[in-house]
Amino acid sequence: MPEDAIEEYPLVTDDDIDPTFVQRVSATPGGEHLLDCYACGTCSASCPVRAIDDEFNPRRIIRMALLGLKDEVLQSDFIWFCTGCYICQERCPQDVRITELMMAFRNVATQEGYPHPTVAIIADTVAKHGIIMEIGEFENEKRVKAGLPPRNVPEDVHRGILESTGLTETLKKAKPRPTKDADGGDA
Ligand code: SF4
Ligand code: SF4
Known part of the structure; x- marks a missing residue:
């Protein structure tokens, strides 16, 4: 070989x-x-x-x-x-x-401490907006036009819900990720 x-x-x-x-x-x-x-x-x-x-x-x-x-x-x-x-x-x-x-x-x-870095980014967006996308003026205007109330839930409510799932604590314990991926290869 x-x-x-x-x-x-x-x-x-x-x-x-x-x-x-x-x-x-x-x-x-x-x-x-x-x-x-x-x-x-x-x-x-x-x-x-x-x-x-x-x-x-x-x-x-x-x-x-x-x-x-x-x-x-x-x-x-x-x-x-x-x-x-x-x-x-x-x-x-x-x-x-x-x-x-x-x-x-x-x-x-x-x-086990190896979440992908995107998980922390998604969790932060959920904590701020309650869903996995940002809700701003543009989105709220569209909601109002569609007959829905604007979304304006205080951030601490979302953060509290997220913390109750244990994800916030788990993400704090994330370990450094290896820089090189070892797998791949032929099917
Ligand atoms: S086909 Fe590939 S991308 Fe689709 S669910 Fe299976 S592993 Fe995931
Ligand atoms: S049995 Fe075949 S299709 Fe199913 S998971 Fe294994 S390799 Fe993939």
Whole structure:
């Protein structure tokens, strides 16, 4: 094997494997069907994100999870690339429910201190406006024209609701993310 190939696909050691990871994901809502994957590759072949970025590979992410490569999965940007289009989920012959599985990976990653930086930005917008978009004069004028009252809920109400979910505290404990993503590769 050429040396550059070894560098691209580093060897996995016992230290990289967490044997409890499969159970952890399987016990998370959305992850219940992880063990049913038989690696056919239909998900990767169907995925529109993979069509424009061949580094994104749902089958490979699932294989890594099944091998117990917890850090590699949870610190990966790829689990955040899924657009939630459900194409893979509709085509998977094993009903792995990949779209929901990706959400399970994201939730476990966030609990373990590896939320994607966009989560903090979205949480801040929700805290300020109550939804994931800014509500300003323009939006309120359109609401009034449509016969709706302008949205003007005080920020502390939204922040209080967000804090009650535990997300604010979880985001405070976020760990530094690795600068280089290690996964990708062939389907
Ligand atoms: S389509 Fe389903 S069974 Fe096939 S690799 Fe993807 S998740 Fe696994
Ligand atoms: S739901 Fe996500 S992983 Fe599945 S095809 Fe769509 S973008 Fe790809």
